[in-house]
Amino acid sequence: MNKTAPIITEEKEYSTLNLGPTHPATHGIFQNVLKMDGEIIMDAEPTIGYIHRAFEKIAEHRPFYQVTTLTDRLNYCSSPINNMGWHMTVEKLLGVEIPKRAEYMRVIIMELSRIADHIVCDTVIAVDTGAMTGFLYLFQWRELIYEIFEEICGARLTTNIGRIGGMERDFSKKAWDKINIFLKDFPAKLKEFEVLVMRNRIFMDRTIGVGGISAERALNYGFTGPNLRATGVDYDVRVMNPYCSYEDFEFTIPLGTQGDTYDRFMVRLEEMWQSISIIKQALKKMPEGSFHADVPDFYLPPKELVYNQMEALIYHFKIVMGETEIPVGEVYHCVEGGNGELGFYLVSDGGRTPYRLHFRRPCFIYYQAYPEMIKGQFLSDAILTMSSMNVIAGELDA
Amino acid sequence: MEKEALLTLVHQQLSEKFKEEIISAEMAKDFPVFTVKKEKIQEIFQFLYETKDLEFTFLTDLCGVHYPNNKSRELGVVYHLHNMQKNYRIRIKTFTSISDTSVPTMTKLFSSANWMERETYDFYGIDFKGHPDLRRILNVDDMVIFPLRKEYPLEDPTREDKNDAMFGR
Amino acid sequence: MSTATVKSNIEITKAPPGIEGPGFFATSIDKVVGMARKNSIWPLPFATSCCGIEFMATMGAHYDLGRFGAERLSFSPRQADLLMVMGTIAKKMGPVLRQVYEQMAEPRWVLSMGACASSGGIFDTYSVLQGIDRIIPVDVYIPGCPPRPEQVLDGILKIQELIQNESIRRRDTDEYKALLAKYNME
Numbered sequence: 101m102n103k104t105a106p107i108i109t110e111e112k113e114y115s116t117l118n119l120g121p122t123h124p125a126t127h128g129i130f131q132n133v134l135k136m137d138g139e140i141i142m143d144a145e146p147t148i149g150y151i152h153r154a155f156e157k158i159a160e161h162r163p164f165y166q167v168t169t170l171t172d173r174l175n176y177c178s179s180p181i182n183n184m185g186w187h188m189t190v191e192k193l194l195g196v197e198i199p200k201r202a203e204y205m206r207v208i209i210m211e212l213s214r215i216a217d218h219i220v221c222d223t224v225i226a227v228d229t230g231a232m233t234g235f236l237y238l239f240q241w242r243e244l245i246y247e248i249f250e251e252i253c254g255a256r257l258t259t260n261i262g263r264i265g266g267m268e269r270d271f272s273k274k275a276w277d278k279i280n281i282f283l284k285d286f287p288a289k290l291k292e293f294e295v296l297v298m299r300n301r302i303f304m305d306r307t308i309g310v311g312g313i314s315a316e317r318a319l320n321y322g323f324t325g326p327n328l329r330a331t332g333v334d335y336d337v338r339v340m341n342p343y344c345s346y347e348d349f350e351f352t353i354p355l356g357t358q359g360d361t362y363d364r365f366m367v368r369l370e371e372m373w374q375s376i377s378i379i380k381q382a383l384k385k386m387p388e389g390s391f392h393a394d395v396p397d398f399y400l401p402p403k404e405l406v407y408n409q410m411e412a413l414i415y416h417f418k419i420v421m422g423e424t425e426i427p428v429g430e431v432y433h434c435v436e437g438g439n440g441e442l443g444f445y446l447v448s449d450g451g452r453t454p455y456r457l458h459f460r461r462p463c464f465i466y467y468q469a470y471p472e473m474i475k476g477q478f479l480s481d482a483i484l485t486m487s488s489m490n491v492i493a494g495e496l497d498a
Numbered sequence: 499m500e501k502e503a504l505l506t507l508v509h510q511q512l513s514e515k516f517k518e519e520i521i522s523a524e525m526a527k528d529f530p531v532f533t534v535k536k537e538k539i540q541e542i543f544q545f546l547y548e549t550k551d552l553e554f555t556f557l558t559d560l561c562g563v564h565y566p567n568n569k570s571r572e573l574g575v576v577y578h579l580h581n582m583q584k585n586y587r588i589r590i591k592t593f594t595s596i597s598d599t600s601v602p603t604m605t606k607l608f609s610s611a612n613w614m615e616r617e618t619y620d621f622y623g624i625d626f627k628g629h630p631d632l633r634r635i636l637n638v639d640d641m642v643i644f645p646l647r648k649e650y651p652l653e654d655p656t657r658e659d660k661n662d663a664m665f666g667r
Numbered sequence: 668m669s670t671a672t673v674k675s676n677i678e679i680t681k682a683p684p685g686i687e688g689p690g691f692f693a694t695s696i697d698k699v700v701g702m703a704r705k706n707s708i709w710p711l712p713f714a715t716s717c718c719g720i721e722f723m724a725t726m727g728a729h730y731d732l733g734r735f736g737a738e739r740l741s742f743s744p745r746q747a748d749l750l751m752v753m754g755t756i757a758k759k760m761g762p763v764l765r766q767v768y769e770q771m772a773e774p775r776w777v778l779s780m781g782a783c784a785s786s787g788g789i790f791d792t793y794s795v796l797q798g799i800d801r802i803i804p805v806d807v808y809i810p811g812c813p814p815r816p817e818q819v820l821d822g823i824l825k826i827q828e829l830i831q832n833e834s835i836r837r838r839d840t841d842e843y844k845a846l847l848a849k850y851n852m853e
Binding site: 120121122123124128129149150151152153154157158169170172173176177220236239240242243246256257258493494497 | 729
């Protein structure tokens with residue numbers, strides 16, 4: 101836990117260090133101007149916005165099905181979770197019920213992308229302490245996840261998976277095989293990574309007691325996700341406001357005690373194990389049925405029907421040209437993203453595009469606490485704290 | 499608790515103390531939504547924070563919205579509050595006119611409101627009275643307009659290489 | 668323990684054409700320098716968004732950028748040869764990118780990876796720079812959103828071609844001076 105924060109006095113001279121927007125260790129472009137007393141950080145002033153792409157303004161000019169490509173680029177380490185969250189928001193607005201099979205498929209994809217996101221964060225924490233091996237080993241397995249996404253939707257990173265109303269196609273046999281191979285081989289490699297790093301003397305000395313925050317301050321700062329669970333608060337959107345059939349699965353929520361870097365690392369590691377278990381349960385209990393809801397007004401019909409049937413052609417035209425009726429109203433839906441509660445506040449005025457779309461981005465909200473977390477710490481601890489918070493620049497600036 | 503019951507519970511408690519401040523209380527899909535006047539909004543939030551049975555101690559989200567057609571109530575601020583112990587979620591909205599854009603700040607109660615209010619100021623120009631450091635956060639510092647207001651276009655108006663007619667704008 | 672010879676499918680780079688004899692090898696100096704430079708590029712990964720993650724995958728063991736000699740990433744522009752701009756560059760970031768480019772020592776090349784760096788990508792908004800070639804000269808553009816690691820390797824191979832065929836006095840040529848003048852740099 102942090103010692104009491106240092107006091108800035110008039111007698112001492114402090115140096116200013118610019119942890120500038122381009123820096124190898126910041127894993128993203130944001131700037132911190134640090135006031136230092138030797139190696140100890142007295143104060144920090146963050147500047148963000150170096151990758152502000154005005155998502156919220158763009159969303160007001162794109163039809164609903166085109167906004168999915170924007171959500172891809174929010175937390176780009178786990179794009180499918182953002183896609184699914186957006187689809188569920190629109191489905192809530194339209195009042196569409198999704199069949200169980202499509203929901204289970206969505207759960208598998210979301211948990212795979214959660215594993216991908218946590219692999220990046222955990223291996224990068226290890227790299228920042230000097231342990232490059234974990235990064236090299238586990239990224240091989242991240243390639244397997246990318247191959248699964250490629251089988252399902254055609255893209256590796258910015259996936260645009262699923263459609264409003266379900267999934268665009270059923271998983272092919274190859275996709276099922278790849279998922280099974282992943283589930284068979286990955287746990288052993290994750291165990292190997294765990295053994296290398298988890299009880300490693302150097303790693304523990306570098307990360308325990310570093311960059312801690314108490315549960316009360318974390319809640320006041322709006323923390324959610326693994327960073328909040330590391331402080332001991334058991335808030336997980338999948339359990340508190342279950343969506344997409346998460347109530348059918350059994351999984352535990354790992355909690356930390358001190359809220360320091362080691363706890364954040366361990367919470368993410370344990371969440372990966374829980375995700376593997378959820379995917380196994382979903383595969384075992386996979387129901388039969390359709391992979392999309394029967395809403396021809398919002399779900400594009402398959403191309404063979406569009407070319408052969410009049411009805412399908414008309415629906416296709418109406419959806420693409422924006423002639424379908426979208427209800428007026430506002431809705432807020434949140435999902436458990438890789439970093440916490442990713443919320444979508446959608447205001448619709450019946451038009452083709454959203455009237456107002458606001459993304460509640462967890463990274464943006466909890467990064468405010470960074471100056472408080474690093475006061476009184478050494479510079480190398482500040483770097484570790486930043487990488488353990490998993491700040492993704494796309495989600496920070498939107 | 500059922501959402502309509504939550505709406506009545508919060509409405510009852512709020513009306514006892516702040517009868518004149520509440521403009522409307524209704525359901526929007528599955529969220530109780532309260533529209534309040536902006537003057538006493540800090541007291542309302544303090545009341546919601548402290549009262550037993552309500553205890554909305556988590557500010558989920560804070561954003562702005564612009565309705566150019568609502569004369570004298572163009573700019574709005576939308577707050578989402580969450581009571582984690584009992585899993586209550588509500589939405590509170592307050593509106594202000596485009597000529598008088600000041601709204602009291604929430605930073606004393608919720609530290610997370612700091613950057614969210616700066617973002618809302620950056621996009622809509624809403625001045626949060628009492629904010630410790632209200633300046634632009636995402637856009638360049640010398641920008642003079644508030645880009646998310648409806649009158650400004652999405653594209654950069656000074657670029658000359660893209661033909662609007664060809665791109666359907 | 669058996670002493671089986673490992674069959675190696677590693678190609679060593681070919682020597683440039685020249686006159687060979689006992690104890691000496693004569694060729695023109697720019698061929699040798701070009702060959703040396705192209706097989707030991709020190710890239711500066713200027714990763715801003717999603718393309719940065721695909722670059723991390725390219726650096727990983729599966730697609731291995733290191734086998735082209737680009738194993739040592741340099742985050743300091745003073746020690747880098749190749750500036751790889753990966754991801755969206757917003758107008759706020761533009762001056763930073765330009766400063767980084769100006770700090771690089773000759774010879775230097777620029778690789779623009781992804782649609783956002785090449786032309787603004789899907790973000791045609793008021794806050795995004797519509798292509799980095801508005802502020803710095805670019806040598807190779809890699810399209811894609813994000814480009815697959817194979818496309819990135821293709822781009823690196825094209826950069827290697829450029830490096831090999833570049834004359835060693837490029838900085839004195841009029842063409843190069845005119846190019847820099849266009850961007851208001853000397």
